[in-house]
Amino acid sequence: MVQAVASDDWTALSRPLERALGKRTAKALERLGLKTVEDLVLHFPFRLAHRGELMPISQVREGESVTVVAQVLSASLRPMNARKGFLLTVRIADGRNELGLTFFGKAMRPLQYHERRLQAGTIATFSGTISSYRGELQLNHPEYEIYDDEPDLSKISQPIPIYHATEKLPSWHIERAIAAVLPTLTAADFPDPLPAGYRALHHLPSRFDAIHALHQPTEDKAWEQANARMKHEEAFVLQTSLAQRAAQARGRKVSAFPATAGGLLQAFDERLPFALTDGQVTVGGEISSEIATCVPMQRLLQGDVGSGKTIVAVRAMLQVVDAGGQAAFLVPTEVLAWQHLRTIEGLMGELAMGGQLGSSTQSTRVEILTGSLTAGQRRKALARIASGEAGIVVGTHALLSEDVQIPFLGLAVIDEQHRFGVDQRDSLASGVHTLVMTATPIPRTIAMSVFGDLDVSTLRELPQGRAGVTSTLVPLHNERWMDRAWERAAEEVASGGRVFVVCPRIDADQPEDAEQSEESEQLDAFGDDEAPTDASRLASSRAHEQEQLNVPGTDIASKDEVHSAVATHDFLTGRLPGITIGMLHGRMKPDEKAMAMERFASGQAPILVATTVVEVGVDVPDATLMIILDADRFGLSQLHQLRGRIGRGTKAGLCLAVTGVASGTLAHDRVEAFVSTTDGFELAEKDLELRSEGDVLGASQSGGQSHLRFLSVVRDAPTIEVAREASRALVHDDPDLTLHPELAAAVATLDTGRAHYMEKG
Numbered sequence: 001m002v003q004a005v006a007s008d009d010w011t012a013l014s015r016p017l018e019r020a021l022g023k024r025t026a027k028a029l030e031r032l033g034l035k036t037v038e039d040l041v042l043h044f045p046f047r048l049a050h051r052g053e054l055m056p057i058s059q060v061r062e063g064e065s066v067t068v069v070a071q072v073l074s075a076s077l078r079p080m081n082a083r084k085g086f087l088l089t090v091r092i093a094d095g096r097n098e099l100g101l102t103f104f105g106k107a108m109r110p111l112q113y114h115e116r117r118l119q120a121g122t123i124a125t126f127s128g129t130i131s132s133y134r135g136e137l138q139l140n141h142p143e144y145e146i147y148d149d150e151p152d153l154s155k156i157s158q159p160i161p162i163y164h165a166t167e168k169l170p171s172w173h174i175e176r177a178i179a180a181v182l183p184t185l186t187a188a189d190f191p192d193p194l195p196a197g198y199r200a201l202h203h204l205p206s207r208f209d210a211i212h213a214l215h216q217p218t219e220d221k222a223w224e225q226a227n228a229r230m231k232h233e234e235a236f237v238l239q240t241s242l243a244q245r246a247a248q249a250r251g252r253k254v255s256a257f258p259a260t261a262g263g264l265l266q267a268f269d270e271r272l273p274f275a276l277t278d279g280q281v282t283v284g285g286e287i288s289s290e291i292a293t294c295v296p297m298q299r300l301l302q303g304d305v306g307s308g309k310t311i312v313a314v315r316a317m318l319q320v321v322d323a324g325g326q327a328a329f330l331v332p333t334e335v336l337a338w339q340h341l342r343t344i345e346g347l348m349g350e351l352a353m354g355g356q357l358g359s360s361t362q363s364t365r366v367e368i369l370t371g372s373l374t375a376g377q378r379r380k381a382l383a384r385i386a387s388g389e390a391g392i393v394v395g396t397h398a399l400l401s402e403d404v405q406i407p408f409l410g411l412a413v414i415d416e417q418h419r420f421g422v423d424q425r426d427s428l429a430s431g432v433h434t435l436v437m438t439a440t441p442i443p444r445t446i447a448m449s450v451f452g453d454l455d456v457s458t459l460r461e462l463p464q465g466r467a468g469v470t471s472t473l474v475p476l477h478n479e480r481w482m483d484r485a486w487e488r489a490a491e492e493v494a495s496g497g498r499v500f501v502v503c504p505r506i507d508a509d510q511p512e513d514a515e516q517s518e519e520s521e522q523l524d525a526f527g528d529d530e531a532p533t534d535a536s537r538l539a540s541s542r543a544h545e546q547e548q549l550n551v552p553g554t555d556i557a558s559k560d561e562v563h564s565a566v567a568t569h570d571f572l573t574g575r576l577p578g579i580t581i582g583m584l585h586g587r588m589k590p591d592e593k594a595m596a597m598e599r600f601a602s603g604q605a606p607i608l609v610a611t612t613v614v615e616v617g618v619d620v621p622d623a624t625l626m627i628i629l630d631a632d633r634f635g636l637s638q639l640h641q642l643r644g645r646i647g648r649g650t651k652a653g654l655c656l657a658v659t660g661v662a663s664g665t666l667a668h669d670r671v672e673a674f675v676s677t678t679d680g681f682e683l684a685e686k687d688l689e690l691r692s693e694g695d696v697l698g699a700s701q702s703g704g705q706s707h708l709r710f711l712s713v714v715r716d717a718p719t720i721e722v723a724r725e726a727s728r729a730l731v732h733d734d735p736d737l738t739l740h741p742e743l744a745a746a747v748a749t750l751d752t753g754r755a756h757y758m759e760k761g
């Protein structure tokens with residue numbers, strides 16, 4: 001036969017499940033994405049259950065696939081009233097709660113079979129999808145496994161592994177399938193990436209033993225140790241990969257840009273209208289000495305919104321230009337690119353007028369490169385960049401395109417770094433000094449696992465003379481408060497201030513999430529753009545429904561709808577006659593956006609209705625009031641970023657977070673957390689508490705992250721720390737992992753997975 005394949009073409013692990021278990025089982029397992037023996041044995045139970053210790057029925061929810069261990073209370077078989085056929089109803093209980101089971105049948109006989117098996121007192125695991133009938137939860141035609149069927153008494157005290165199951169494939173079927181293939185495997189099939197010494201030190205079982213203990217635990221402790229081992233493995237492999245990247249990057253020599261006296265930097269410092277903060281001085285010193293050497297700098301600068309990161313970056317760029325290099329400043333949005341250009345040119349004055357009439361002899365050119373340049377503008381910009389005439393290039397993703405040549409590039413600054421993937425960072429920043437900046441305070445555990453390859457500096461203080469922001473929660477349905485909010489906006493304008501009104505969407509047709517992708521073309525990692533979780537979204541939309549049904553006067557957001565920029569703009573134009581209301585959102589053309597920003601900054605249109613486009617970096621010192629509509633629709637750190645747009649001058653800012661969700665919901669808790677503190681670091685910690693692991697890692701920038709199955713970056717900080725230390729030492733002694741082939745293989749697999757993930761992303 002043509003397609004016959006010798007069975008030994010497969011290793012024990014790569015054998016298709018069809019070969020190992022037969023067609024039917026293989027087909028069922030394939031629905032879980034399991035195709036080979038390896039897939040199957042690496043499909044782990046997510047928890048243990050115990051015979052005798054019954055699992056809570058109280059936790060089952062409608063629509064969920066569940067497995068419960070329970071005892072039969074009663075079973076009754078009777079003909080159906082309205083239709084032909086028979087009905088078997090069974091009551092089961094887990095000691096606290098009861099649940100009904102129903103079996104229907106045209107004939108009596110199959111139901112009698114179940115009735116015989118499910119006699120009162122019988123203990124079994126029941127598995128199926130919870131449905132609701134007349135307000136009561138129940139299981140229809142559950143699969144079940146009776147414990148008495150299992151004569152092996154030695155097993156009765158053993159914990160039961162529980163796998164994520166489907167209706168067609170209950171947990172114990174998976175358990176049996178695994179039991180069938182495990183004996184065909186040997187320790188040689190599971191090379192262990194963890195060094196023996198590390199394992200011994202932390203009392204961790206081998207990979208082979210751990211896999212057995214996870215599927216067939218003899219006791220809870222063995223299962224827990226196996227879990228701990230897998231966490232260590234994930235942490236160790238990830239940290240090794242990061243340590244290798246760091247070591248490789250550091251091993252590459254790059255150009256050195258020592259500080260020079262009497263150059264642009266010095267002239268710039270002399271021009272600065274303010275004194276640098278202590279933090280800016282310290283971090284500036286660190287950066288200055290790092291870029292002065294051939295060892296590539298890889299530094300993450302984190303500092304709360306408004307802490308003055310831009311100046312730090314500009315000063316570093318000038319040091320590079322002084323020493324004959326070029327610097328690139330990568331930012332996530334078009335708006336931000338233009339703003340940075342203006343800021344940098346403003347601060348540099350004549351120092352930025354290189355090649356122009358009236359320029360000082362000591363000057364360079366600041367070039368901008370974004371997707372909105374015309375072909376002609378772009379060509380000219382590219383030429384000035386390629387000739388080295390432009391010392392500083394500010395740009396969006398357009399900077400990363402292949403035809404951009406920056407021949408003397410010595411420093412890449414990446415602003416709002418979480419908006420870019422590792423691959424994008426690398427494409428600009430490999431082989432040059434790199435400074436990545438973020439305003440999203442990163443809790444230490446995440447910094448270690450995601451940014452393990454970067455050194456971290458933090459700007460903790462805000463520049464002097466900044467008045468700060470007060471935040472208040474405003475209930476949407478409280479008409480008096482809402483009226484007051486709009487009055488307040490008018491007052492602010494009357495006294496020369498500027499007001500942001502932020503909406504979650506552009507218009508009624510536009511789904512909430514489209515804005516981000518339009519603006520930054522990149523879905524985000526944890527941090528600013530995390531959309532509220534489905535649960536909170538649901539909670540908030542339900543609350544909206546309930547509350548808005550009988551709310552008069554909320555004419556800008558009808559039932560079940562969130563505020564849109566377009567509708568809010570119309571509403572405010574009517575509500576605040578005499579004040580010009582501007583608008584800014586991601587669907588406007590770049591010149592329209594620039595115009596809107598300018599009219600806002602100049603006071604021509606002192607109220608700006610905007611979407612999250614204003615979130616990052618927009619700097620209008622006169623902005624004092626921000627009204628965020630549907631604040632519950634934004635992520636916590638995104639709210640914090642938004643709020644950072646006001647109170648930047650000497651006048652105090654006020655942020656009104658308007659929400660229609662009911663108190664007590666997770667969505668409301670988040671808004672409350674937001675108004676309770678202005679400390680970004682504290683907020684980041686709260687954010688972690690309120691979020692689940694999945695949210696934190698999300699579509700993380702490091703593809704490797706999405707492969708963490710055991711490790712929690714929120715809870716397993718100690719493990720990550722231990723693994724980080726050990727893997728760094730190991731990479732130091734054995735940079736190519738020649739002495740650790742198993743680890744090398746695991747790192748390679750991780751990196752391939754990551755590359756894969758990038759392509760998809």
Ligand code: ADP
Nearest residue numbers: 274275276277304305306307308309310311463
């Ligand atoms: P961020 O860290 O959020 O990027 P920016 O760099 O945009 O902050 O700085 C915010 C504002 O603070 C800018 O208007 C900037 O000119 C100003 N600023 C920066 N450093 C200082 C300083 N040392 N003293 C006073 N104002 C400063």
Ligand code: MG
Nearest residue numbers: 309310415617
């Ligand atoms: Mg900034």
